[in-house]
Amino acid sequence: MNSLAEENYLKALLNLSNDKGEVNVNELSKRLEIKMPTVTSMMKRLSAKKLVHYESYKPLRLTEKGKKEAAAIIRKHRLTEMFLVEKMGFGWEQVHDIAEQIEHIQSPEFFAKMDELLGFPKLDPHGSPIPDKNGKMVWKEYSKLSECKAGDTIKLSAVINTSAEFLKFLNSRELSLGLKLKIKSVEPFDNTMVVSYGKRLSETLSHTVCERLLVEKV
Amino acid sequence: MNSLAEENYLKALLNLSNDKGEVNVNELSKRLEIKMPTVTSMMKRLSAKKLVHYESYKPLRLTEKGKKEAAAIIRKHRLTEMFLVEKMGFGWEQVHDIAEQIEHIQSPEFFAKMDELLGFPKLDPHGSPIPDKNGKMVWKEYSKLSECKAGDTIKLSAVINTSAEFLKFLNSRELSLGLKLKIKSVEPFDNTMVVSYGKRLSETLSHTVCERLLVEKV
DNA sequence: ATAATAAGTTAGATTAGACTAACAAATTTA
DNA sequence: TAAATTTGTTAGTCTAATCTAACTTATTAT
Ligand SMILES: [Mn+2]
Ligand SMILES: [Mn+2]
Ligand SMILES: [Mn+2]
Ligand SMILES: [Mn+2]
Numbered sequence: 197m198n199s200l201a202e203e204n205y206l207k208a209l210l211n212l213s214n215d216k217g218e219v220n221v222n223e224l225s226k227r228l229e230i231k232m233p234t235v236t237s238m239m240k241r242l243s244a245k246k247l248v249h250y251e252s253y254k255p256l257r258l259t260e261k262g263k264k265e266a267a268a269i270i271r272k273h274r275l276t277e278m279f280l281v282e283k284m285g286f287g288w289e290q291v292h293d294i295a296e297q298i299e300h301i302q303s304p305e306f307f308a309k310m311d312e313l314l315g316f317p318k319l320d321p322h323g324s325p326i327p328d329k330n331g332k333m334v335w336k337e338y339s340k341l342s343e344c345k346a347g348d349t350i351k352l353s354a355v356i357n358t359s360a361e362f363l364k365f366l367n368s369r370e371l372s373l374g375l376k377l378k379i380k381s382v383e384p385f386d387n388t389m390v391v392s393y394g395k396r397l398s399e400t401l402s403h404t405v406c407e408r409l410l411v412e413k414v
Numbered sequence: 415m416n417s418l419a420e421e422n423y424l425k426a427l428l429n430l431s432n433d434k435g436e437v438n439v440n441e442l443s444k445r446l447e448i449k450m451p452t453v454t455s456m457m458k459r460l461s462a463k464k465l466v467h468y469e470s471y472k473p474l475r476l477t478e479k480g481k482k483e484a485a486a487i488i489r490k491h492r493l494t495e496m497f498l499v500e501k502m503g504f505g506w507e508q509v510h511d512i513a514e515q516i517e518h519i520q521s522p523e524f525f526a527k528m529d530e531l532l533g534f535p536k537l538d539p540h541g542s543p544i545p546d547k548n549g550k551m552v553w554k555e556y557s558k559l560s561e562c563k564a565g566d567t568i569k570l571s572a573v574i575n576t577s578a579e580f581l582k583f584l585n586s587r588e589l590s591l592g593l594k595l596k597i598k599s600v601e602p603f604d605n606t607m608v609v610s611y612g613k614r615l616s617e618t619l620s621h622t623v624c625e626r627l628l629v630e631k632v
Numbered sequence: 633a634t635a636a637t638a639a640g641t642t643a644g645a646t647t648a649g650a651c652t653a654a655c656a657a658a659t660t661t662a
Numbered sequence: 663t664a665a666a667t668t669t670g671t672t673a674g675t676c677t678a679a680t681c682t683a684a685c686t687t688a689t690t691a692t
Pocket of ligand 3: 491495509510513576
């Protein structure tokens with residue numbers, strides 16, 4: 197069994213892995229807000245447990261075992277977020293911090309029950325995929341809203357940033373997942389977008405916001 | 415904020431407190447399955463935090479602050495058990511171990527939501543009172559089934575032992591809280607009771623079982 | 633190419649929470 | 663009351679998880 201601290205490192209490693217599956221000590225240190233020497237020593241521990249490939253001065257990589265255990269924790273996190281929103285009535289901006297704790301509960305029955313009550317969901321409330329029981333997790337092919345062009349009609353499918361502040365901003369504009377919107381224009385100077393959706397016929401969204409929204413073309 | 419370990423000590427102290435509010439180091443050690451020297455050193459820590467009155471060789475007593483914090487954890491434990499049974503479909507024999515972990519979640523909103531969804535329950539699935547937000551917890555005046563006499567008609571109201579084994583035994587006899595039963599006879603030799611309830615007209619219950627069942631006279 | 637900066641490691645300290653061994657105090661039994 | 667037993671404390675060790683200070687390696691800028 198891995199400790200709570202070990203679980204948080206594993207999860208962060210999987211979340212930070214680039215296309216090569218590599219993570220730098222420094223990135224991990226910043227993400228977890230834990231100093232680099234502490235991270236180095238934990239990496240040696242996880243390496244001894246065959247969860248991480250560690251060589252001095254080289255980027256970190258999860259082993260297959262490490263990936264699987266990390267995915268299991270992310271699965272618990274995202275199932276929990278979905279449960280909190282769908283079955284307990286929380287807003288999508290409220291659930292991350294609670295899930296951050298509940299993801300460490302050791303009880304396969306508890307999460308199996310959540311999964312069942314939710315009807316075996318594939319996505320969490322922020323549009324991120326929920327890994328299956330084997331640790332398999334596939335992202336659909338989304339584009340960033342910021343990469344779309346004037347005239348495109350798209351469906352809002354996921355958010356990249358899941359901070360409460362950003363989600364509250366989206367709430368204030370009635371932007372939610374599944375929403376269809378039309379891009380009316382793109383300001384060439386600062387890449388600001390003017391979009392219309394629902395009853396809102398002309399909303400202006402900054403480039404910063406558009407970069408954090410994942411969409412599907414419709 | 416108290417650590418998970420500290421919370422478990424506080425909870426055990428409140429659960430073990432006798433009428434005088436006293437607990438011995440030895441009892442606490444046995445309950446938590448932690449050796450006595452470790453308990454002593456933790457008591458010094460909790461004493462420094464003004465949660466426990468500690469003097470060498472004297473029984474332990476929670477301070478008012480300690481009682482309040484212990485009750486808050488027990489409240490979270492029992493609300494969780496109720497939620498797991500009522501809203502997630504678990505059996506009363508499955509919920510204790512999960513609640514033992516969830517009671518440490520730091521999120522007033524999470525437990526407030528449970529409380530609300532459950533309609534502000536006063537009792538947990540084992541018949542134990544759920545402390546209110548101020549830490550007040552009152553036991554109704556129950557008797558042990560073992561103290562009742564032949565001819566009494568009583569209502570099963572709470573269980574003293576909440577081990578999965580005992581609860582599974584009760585399940586196997588279709589014994590559940592709220593059930594009315596009639597005491598047909600008491601064997602003087604070993605205090606075994608013969609009772610009737612529902613479709614079961616003659617069930618024999620050992621003294622050991624009867625001592626662990628709390629009932630109300632009807 | 634060298635110097636400056638950033639990233640990563642080593643060494644050593646600290647705190648929480650557990651343990652065992654040895655001893656002391658309190659309680660029970662003879 | 664004296665001995666035996668139980669209960670509780672002290673002292674010292676260990677591991678997990680964190681930190682700072684100092685040093686080394688790698689990368690970037692001049
Ligand atoms: Mn999240
Ligand atoms: Mn976490
Ligand atoms: Mn319980
Ligand atoms: Mn607990």
